Amino acid sequence: MRVRRALLFLAIVAAQFAIFEAALRTWGHSEAAPAFQGLFVPDATIGYRLQPNARTRYTTAEFETDIAINAQGVRDDRDIGPKPRGEKRIVVLGDSLVLSVQVDLRQTFCRLLEERLNRGAGPIRYRVINAGVQGYGPVEELLFYRTVARRFEPDLVIETIFVGNDAEEAVTSAPRLRADRPAALQALPDSLRIRLRRIVRRSMVLQLIRLRIVSVTDRLGTWMSPPEPPLQSYAEKPAPRIDEGLRISRDCVQAIAADAAADGARTMVMLMPARFQVDDVDYGHLRDAVDAAGGRLLRDAASERFDRALSTLPVPRFDALPALRAALPGPDVFFQQTVHLTPRGHEIVAGALADFIRQQGF
Numbered sequence: 001m002r003v004r005r006a007l008l009f010l011a012i013v014a015a016q017f018a019i020f021e022a023a024l025r026t027w028g029h030s031e032a033a034p035a036f037q038g039l040f041v042p043d044a045t046i047g048y049r050l051q052p053n054a055r056t057r058y059t060t061a062e063f064e065t066d067i068a069i070n071a072q073g074v075r076d077d078r079d080i081g082p083k084p085r086g087e088k089r090i091v092v093l094g095d096s097l098v099l100s101v102q103v104d105l106r107q108t109f110c111r112l113l114e115e116r117l118n119r120g121a122g123p124i125r126y127r128v129i130n131a132g133v134q135g136y137g138p139v140e141e142l143l144f145y146r147t148v149a150r151r152f153e154p155d156l157v158i159e160t161i162f163v164g165n166d167a168e169e170a171v172t173s174a175p176r177l178r179a180d181r182p183a184a185l186q187a188l189p190d191s192l193r194i195r196l197r198r199i200v201r202r203s204m205v206l207q208l209i210r211l212r213i214v215s216v217t218d219r220l221g222t223w224m225s226p227p228e229p230p231l232q233s234y235a236e237k238p239a240p241r242i243d244e245g246l247r248i249s250r251d252c253v254q255a256i257a258a259d260a261a262a263d264g265a266r267t268m269v270m271l272m273p274a275r276f277q278v279d280d281v282d283y284g285h286l287r288d289a290v291d292a293a294g295g296r297l298l299r300d301a302a303s304e305r306f307d308r309a310l311s312t313l314p315v316p317r318f319d320a321l322p323a324l325r326a327a328l329p330g331p332d333v334f335f336q337q338t339v340h341l342t343p344r345g346h347e348i349v350a351g352a353l354a355d356f357i358r359q360q361g362f
Helices: 002-027 109-118 138-147 166-177 183-202 204-223 240-262 280-292 301-310 321-326 343-359
Strands: 040-043 047-050 055-059 064-068 087-094 125-132 156-162 266-272 317-319
Touching: 087 109, 087 138, 087 266, 109 125, 109 343, 138 156, 138 166, 138 240, 156 240, 166 240, 166 301, 240 266, 240 301, 266 301, 266 343, 301 317, 317 343, 321 343
Parallel strands: 087 125, 087 156, 156 266, 266 317
Antiparallel strands: 040 047, 055 064
16 A cells, blocks of 8 residues: 555656646746756866857846857857957956856947947957856866867956855866876766766756755855855855865966966956845845854955955956946846846946956056
8 A cells, every 4th residue: 555655656746747847848937948058068178168059048037138159169149260460359257147148148248348448449459258157166267268268369368256156166176177186086976977967957847956956055045054155255254165265266367377378368357246245135134144043244255355365466356346336326236036247237347347457558
């Protein structure tokens, strides 16, 4: 009898899973949608990257965008060939805040920056290349520059640091930098991760579960204990791994700058804040949750820690936080259901970044 009930229960669960899976595949509206996941392809060195020549339409409750990846594997509606005479190229490395699938290509700060720099530039033409990839951190950005982006012949490389979680990302991804690991030991875990990722990516239901877990951890995890990832970067007394992540991030920026210099390019860093550093209501909720758990959240600690960690490098640093705060009050500069910039947020960053680049004499 118990066996029959167990089998019946499993059959019901399987049927419901199939129904939900079919419905989600039909209506989409999530990063879990197969069309969106089709933007990515495994990469033996980096882990994954954007699929060259991929195309999709991304729809959620807050936005609807067409996403095109060019033949070189970056978000652009133009291919990247040999650099013509009189052109200066800027390559912007980063994560989803740079890729910016939430807005049309022409609304991204990369394209807006290009337009601003070309105003009154005379015979010089600027091309800004969006080299952001969803989920990347400093380690992946270094590897992406070495394997892909350096072929774009940059004159300036902008390494974009998302202060909210890049220290955590650096610690997690650091093993990819270890050339001393035996290939046999490296291949098995990498292969297993890729297979598991493919299984999850093929299922809309499993993708949504993964995304919900990440969302709950990011937004509500502070109720469980003093700030946990990614909020450890903002904790009054962060876990030791944050200092380690800052060190790894600094080493990655130094390596990017060295590689870029060897290619004849300059390097700068852009620090991007978390939404709650700009959104007072968002910050209030997180602060109260952390206080209730016996911890203390320092609103700008992550920005300040990255600024200090990178201060010994001979690399200019641009912090987008002051410009975003100065733009308030007004329409939101971040989407309310994600941590990403709205079109207005992109305009603010592009304007401030263009001024900074000009001040640096580029």
